[in-house]
Amino acid sequence: MGLDVNWALDWLKLSAKAMDEHRVELIELDRAIGDSDHGENMDRGFQAVLQKLDETPPETPGAALKSAAMTLMSKVGGAAGPLYGTAYLRAATSLGDASHIDAAALAAALAAARDGVVARGKAELGDKTMIDAWTPAVEAAEKAAASGADALAVLEAAAEAAETGAMATDPLVARKGRASYLGERSAGHRDPGAASTALLLRAAAAAAAGSTGDTGTDAV
Amino acid sequence: MTVGIVVVSHSSKIAEGAVELAAQMAPDVELVAAGGTDDERIGTSLEKVLAAVEQSLVDSGGDGVVVLTDLGSAVMTAESAVEFASDPDAVLLADAPLVEGLVAAAVAAQGGAGVEDVRKAAEAVAFGNGPSGGGGPEIPEGRDEPDASADFELINPLGMHARPAAKIAGGLSGLDAEVTVNGVDGMSIMALMALAAGKGSILRVEARGKDATKAVEYVGRLVKEGFGEL
Numbered sequence: 001m002g003l004d005v006n007w008a009l010d011w012l013k014l015s016a017k018a019m020d021e022h023r024v025e026l027i028e029l030d031r032a033i034g035d036s037d038h039g040e041n042m043d044r045g046f047q048a049v050l051q052k053l054d055e056t057p058p059e060t061p062g063a064a065l066k067s068a069a070m071t072l073m074s075k076v077g078g079a080a081g082p083l084y085g086t087a088y089l090r091a092a093t094s095l096g097d098a099s100h101i102d103a104a105a106l107a108a109a110l111a112a113a114r115d116g117v118v119a120r121g122k123a124e125l126g127d128k129t130m131i132d133a134w135t136p137a138v139e140a141a142e143k144a145a146a147s148g149a150d151a152l153a154v155l156e157a158a159a160e161a162a163e164t165g166a167m168a169t170d171p172l173v174a175r176k177g178r179a180s181y182l183g184e185r186s187a188g189h190r191d192p193g194a195a196s197t198a199l200l201l202r203a204a205a206a207a208a209a210g211s212t213g214d215t216g217t218d219a220v
Numbered sequence: 221m222t223v224g225i226v227v228v229s230h231s232s233k234i235a236e237g238a239v240e241l242a243a244q245m246a247p248d249v250e251l252v253a254a255g256g257t258d259d260e261r262i263g264t265s266l267e268k269v270l271a272a273v274e275q276s277l278v279d280s281g282g283d284g285v286v287v288l289t290d291l292g293s294a295v296m297t298a299e300s301a302v303e304f305a306s307d308p309d310a311v312l313l314a315d316a317p318l319v320e321g322l323v324a325a326a327v328a329a330q331g332g333a334g335v336e337d338v339r340k341a342a343e344a345v346a347f348g349n350g351p352s353g354g355g356g357p358e359i360p361e362g363r364d365e366p367d368a369s370a371d372f373e374l375i376n377p378l379g380m381h382a383r384p385a386a387k388i389a390g391g392l393s394g395l396d397a398e399v400t401v402n403g404v405d406g407m408s409i410m411a412l413m414a415l416a417a418g419k420g421s422i423l424r425v426e427a428r429g430k431d432a433t434k435a436v437e438y439v440g441r442l443v444k445e446g447f448g449e450l
Binding site for chain 1: 262266
């Protein structure tokens with residue numbers, strides 16, 4: 001048992017759907033404290049991800065994530081490209097060529113993804129970045145996996161923690177990225193990167209649940 | 221062959237313009253621009269940057285590649301490109317202001333400096349150290365007597381401008397000597413230009429180190445030849 005390549009493909013499809021449906025909200029968040037291109041860039045990036053997966057169908061979950069990583073790094077344009085690209089790439093490396101992923105492997109892949117974002121962006125917890133969604137998500141996933149939860153429960157725990165983490169960026173003052181130029185004025189706005197991370201992890205859980213429905217979340 | 225240089229910017233116009241500017245002072249250096257996204261929007265693209273790095277690795281024939289970048293995500297894309305490059309150890313990222321750092325790096329490469337020294341030349345241009353920031357790294361006063369020194373009168377009509385400064389800095393970067401010209405770092409193009417020394421000005425050249433004499437002679441020869449402008 002465990003999650004297979006169809007889960008990875010569903011995850012990426014639901015991610016693209018979420019980026020499309022929440023494009024305007026992400027643009028609005030980024031307009032407040034950044035350069036207002038996050039929603040546009042993520043939407044375009046994930047459309048390109050789907051196109052590439054269609055052209056060259058992957059055989060394992062790791063291969064699907066690696067394909068997405070390379071596409072995002074080349075097509076997104078903004079900082080989210082190398083950050084999410086590195087996250088997906090490190091997760092793909094962590095998964096290796098396994099055809100099925102269990103809860104422990106999934107938690108390890110999420111941790112590898114988070115470590116990749118930290119290494120690339122050099123942000124710390126509390127800097128008002130996507131790390132503020134990734135780190136609680138990884139901690140919740142590891143805790144769930146250690147307590148014997150299955151892959152779906154691990155992803156649901158991660159998604160919920162990411163949403164809480166994203167909402168908790170509202171009062172923070174940005175210390176990294178374009179928003180850091182605003183200083184105190186960045187407080188009172190949600191970090192767009194943390195919001196998109198919450199959407200992507202919610203999509204991962206929805207894909208595992210076999211749901212293709214609502215991509216809504218409180219985190220955007 | 222010289223060290224190759226890749227310029228990564230969010231804007232293709234910035235990358236191409238910076239390359240055009242630096243090429244004036246470093247005609248033999250292979251400079252590759254990698255700006256903008258694949259579809260010519262503002263942003264950076266791993267594919268573009270990686271292609272530029274690979275081209276530069278070939279152009280430089282094993283001498284190595286230095287990458288200069290502009291804002292945040294350009295740095296991240298460049299770091300990713302280095303990880304994917306066919307020879308990651310031969311590609312160095314320079315943490316320097318894009319335009320000033322590029323010009324300094326290009327001149328160092330033109331002068332035959334190795335890949336580490338080309339990066340150092342770029343990074344020696346600290347932010348705010350350009351002509352408006354007071355003229356290059358501070359040279360401590362009251363040091364030991366120089367190992368070699370001489371005064372030379374500028375005879376070329378335009379005096380000290382970008383090309384002479386580049387020739388002086390470029391040649392000195394290949395020598396084992398610390399050199400000052402009228403008290404500023406002789407290896408800093410920006411500091412030399414900031415001297416704003418016109419025709420008839422006297423350049424006081426002081427050098428310390430193994431190649432001190434060679435360094436003073438090198439500057440003297442350039443000045444007497446009018447930097448090839450006579």
